[in-house]
Amino acid sequence: MDFEASFIRLLDKLTNGSRIEINQTGTTLYYQPGLLYGGAVEHDCSVLRGIGYYLEALLCLAPFMKHPLKIVLRGVTNDQVDPSYHDFLNPGCRYSVRVSPQMANRIVDSARSVLNKFIPDIYIYTDHMKGVNSGKSPGFGLSLVAETTNGTFLSAELASNPQGQGAAVLPEDLGRNCAKLLLEEIYRGGCVDSTNQSLVLLLMTLGQQDVSKVLLGPLSPYTIEFLRHLKSFFQVMFKIETKPCGEELKGGDKVLMTCVGIGFSNLSKTLK
Numbered sequence: 052m053d054f055e056a057s058f059i060r061l062l063d064k065l066t067n068g069s070r071i072e073i074n075q076t077g078t079t080l081y082y083q084p085g086l087l088y089g090g091a092v093e094h095d096c097s098v099l100r101g102i103g104y105y106l107e108a109l110l111c112l113a114p115f116m117k118h119p120l121k122i123v124l125r126g127v128t129n130d131q132v133d134p135s136y137h138d139f140l141n142p143g144c145r146y147s148v149r150v151s152p153q154m155a156n157r158i159v160d161s162a163r164s165v166l167n168k169f170i171p172d173i174y175i176y177t178d179h180m181k182g183v184n185s186g187k188s189p190g191f192g193l194s195l196v197a198e199t200t201n202g203t204f205l206s207a208e209l210a211s212n213p214q215g216q217g218a219a220v221l222p223e224d225l226g227r228n229c230a231k232l233l234l235e236e237i238y239r240g241g242c243v244d245s246t247n248q249s250l251v252l253l254l255m256t257l258g259q260q261d262v263s264k265v266l267l268g269p270l271s272p273y274t275i276e277f278l279r280h281l282k283s284f285f286q287v288m289f290k291i292e293t294k295p296c297g298e299e300l301k302g303g304d305k306v307l308m309t310c311v312g313i314g315f316s317n318l319s320k321t322l323k
Contacts, residue, residue: 054097054104061094061105065112065120086319089116096126103133111253117319129192129210131217134246143196148180149189154222155179158193161226165234188213193226195233205244207232238302239268249277256287258312265308266294285313 056073059082063069068085096102102124113120129135159175166173175195192210199205209229211220236244242265243251252274255263270278281287287310294305 052099054100057095057097058105058108061092061096064092064094065089065116087112087116089113089118089120091121093123094125096124098127100127101130101133101135102126102128103130103135107134107250110250114254115315115317117317127188129190131210131212135192135194135208135210143174144176144178144194148191150191152177152179154191157222158191158226158229161223162193162195162230165227165230169234191222191225193229195229197233197237203242205233205236205240206246207236207244236268240302241268241305242266244268245271245274248274252277252281252289252308252310255308255310256281256285256312257315260312260314262309262311267306267308269303270306287311287313 059071059080062082062084063071065088066085067088070081070083070085072081073079094105096105105124105126109120109122155177159177162175163173175193190211190213192208194206194208196204196206207229209225209232211225212218239245241248245268248267248271251265251267255265267274278289281289290309292307292309294307296302296304
């Protein structure tokens with residue numbers, strides 16, 4: 052796929068000494084990773100996937116670069132598959148581009164109609180773009196973040212379908228559905244939301260050679276598959292303990308994930 056080829060080209064820009072071979076039919080890939088170099092990079096992403104597809108991988112690799120990573124990605128900011136760039140840069144935000152600003156107000160009103168039943172302390176900010184700053188695709192979306200009393204952030208987001216792709220989405224429906232998704236994440240609970248479970252487990256795996264623990268909500272299918280990859284690549288297996296919902300744990304059943312890190316360190320960084 053074009054977006055996979057674009058991702059491989061991005062990895063080539065970020066590394067020094069990588070070896071990449073693809074057969075003529077595009078069905079076989081040989082990849083020998085090089086040094087994670089980092090530095091200032093610009094990349095034109097495939098429009099078949101949102102830039103969240105690329106940002107997820109960069110979050111995993113950036114801490115281990117030889118030089119601080121400063122990257123400019125150009126492409127589609129939102130789609131129905133990948134996390135929106137608002138999730139990474141500007142959570143708690145409604146956004147609209149090349150449409151009436153009233154669309155954003157309709158989104159907020161519908162989201163509040165759900166969330167205000169539970170708590171009145173809600174702040175939703177507007178990010179309306181127009182003209183040359185708005186890109187080429189009209190649309191709107193909503194990114195919501197809930198902060199718990201102990202500093203945990205749980206998020207949910209939705210975006211409208213691109214023109215000509217799928218059914219048209221009303222701002223009211225999008226706002227209500229996004230609010231319900233956030234409530235589902237709150238019900239699932241844990242120290243991170245379902246989107247970021249895999250990132251936490253990766254950092255625990257690569258952490259110091261000591262016991263690490265994290266309390267998560269029900270594991271997503273993506274996280275379950277990611278655990279299989281961690282076992283294949285690092286020979287690390289997690290101890291999974293179910294924590295039924297009780298007086299102390301509200302919402303759905305939780306899982307306590309425990310592992311011993313492999314002690315991976317960034318050899319390019321000197322200790323001070």
